Amino acid sequence: MAQLDDGQGSITEAQQLPAVFINRFFLSVGPILTRISFGETIDGTDVTFRTAIIMPTSDAKELADLIYGLAAKNSRETAAEGE
Numbered sequence: 001m002a003q004l005d006d007g008q009g010s011i012t013e014a015q016q017l018p019a020v021f022i023n024r025f026f027l028s029v030g031p032i033l034t035r036i037s038f039g040e041t042i043d044g045t046d047v048t049f050r051t052a053i054i055m056p057t058s059d060a061k062e063l064a065d066l067i068y069g070l071a072a073k074n075s076r077e078t079a080a081e082g083e
Contacts, residue, residue: 034060
Protein backbone atom coordinates (compact mmCIF):
# COMPACT_ATOMS: atom_id res chain seq x y z
CA MET A 1 0.00 0.00 0.00
CA ALA A 2 1.40 3.39 -0.99
CA GLN A 3 1.71 5.81 1.90
CA LEU A 4 2.13 9.54 2.10
CA ASP A 5 3.89 11.48 4.83
CA ASP A 6 1.98 10.97 8.05
CA GLY A 7 3.26 14.22 9.54
CA GLN A 8 5.73 12.29 11.67
CA GLY A 9 8.63 12.39 9.22
CA SER A 10 7.95 9.16 7.32
CA ILE A 11 9.15 10.58 4.01
CA THR A 12 12.32 11.97 5.57
CA GLU A 13 13.02 8.64 7.24
CA ALA A 14 12.41 6.73 3.99
CA GLN A 15 14.75 9.01 2.04
CA GLN A 16 17.56 8.56 4.57
CA LEU A 17 17.85 4.81 3.95
CA PRO A 18 21.01 3.78 2.13
CA ALA A 19 20.43 3.15 -1.59
CA VAL A 20 22.36 1.15 -4.17
CA PHE A 21 22.49 1.74 -7.91
CA ILE A 22 20.32 -0.74 -9.82
CA ASN A 23 20.06 -1.25 -13.56
CA ARG A 24 18.77 -4.82 -13.70
CA PHE A 25 15.87 -6.58 -12.03
CA PHE A 26 14.22 -9.99 -12.04
CA LEU A 27 10.50 -10.45 -11.34
CA SER A 28 8.68 -13.50 -10.10
CA VAL A 29 4.94 -12.87 -9.87
CA GLY A 30 2.55 -15.28 -8.20
CA PRO A 31 -1.11 -15.09 -7.30
CA ILE A 32 -0.30 -14.10 -3.71
CA LEU A 33 3.29 -12.81 -3.59
CA THR A 34 5.65 -10.99 -5.95
CA ARG A 35 9.42 -11.10 -5.59
CA ILE A 36 11.65 -8.48 -7.20
CA SER A 37 15.41 -9.02 -7.18
CA PHE A 38 17.59 -5.98 -7.93
CA GLY A 39 21.08 -5.98 -9.38
CA GLU A 40 23.58 -4.09 -11.46
CA THR A 41 25.82 -4.74 -14.40
CA ILE A 42 28.70 -2.69 -15.73
CA ASP A 43 29.52 -4.57 -18.91
CA GLY A 44 25.96 -5.64 -19.76
CA THR A 45 26.59 -9.34 -19.18
CA ASP A 46 27.53 -10.19 -15.59
CA VAL A 47 24.83 -9.14 -13.12
CA THR A 48 25.52 -8.77 -9.41
CA PHE A 49 22.27 -8.95 -7.47
CA ARG A 50 22.22 -6.65 -4.44
CA THR A 51 18.88 -7.15 -2.73
CA ALA A 52 15.37 -8.49 -3.16
CA ILE A 53 11.93 -7.70 -1.84
CA ILE A 54 8.78 -9.75 -1.50
CA MET A 55 5.39 -8.08 -1.33
CA PRO A 56 1.76 -9.03 -1.81
CA THR A 57 0.95 -9.09 -5.53
CA SER A 58 -1.83 -6.58 -4.92
CA ASP A 59 0.77 -4.14 -3.54
CA ALA A 60 3.07 -4.85 -6.49
CA LYS A 61 0.24 -3.88 -8.85
CA GLU A 62 -0.29 -0.69 -6.85
CA LEU A 63 3.45 0.06 -7.04
CA ALA A 64 3.42 -0.45 -10.81
CA ASP A 65 0.44 1.91 -11.18
CA LEU A 66 2.18 4.50 -9.00
CA ILE A 67 5.38 4.31 -11.04
CA TYR A 68 3.48 4.61 -14.33
CA GLY A 69 1.43 7.53 -13.02
CA LEU A 70 4.43 9.47 -11.71
CA ALA A 71 6.45 8.78 -14.87
CA ALA A 72 3.57 10.02 -17.06
CA LYS A 73 3.18 13.15 -14.92
CA ASN A 74 6.93 13.82 -15.14
CA SER A 75 6.85 13.35 -18.93
CA ARG A 76 3.97 15.82 -19.27
CA GLU A 77 5.76 18.38 -17.07
CA THR A 78 9.00 17.97 -19.00
CA ALA A 79 7.17 18.38 -22.33
CA ALA A 80 5.41 21.50 -21.05
CA GLU A 81 8.74 23.04 -20.03
CA GLY A 82 10.05 22.54 -23.58
CA GLU A 83 7.17 24.48 -25.15
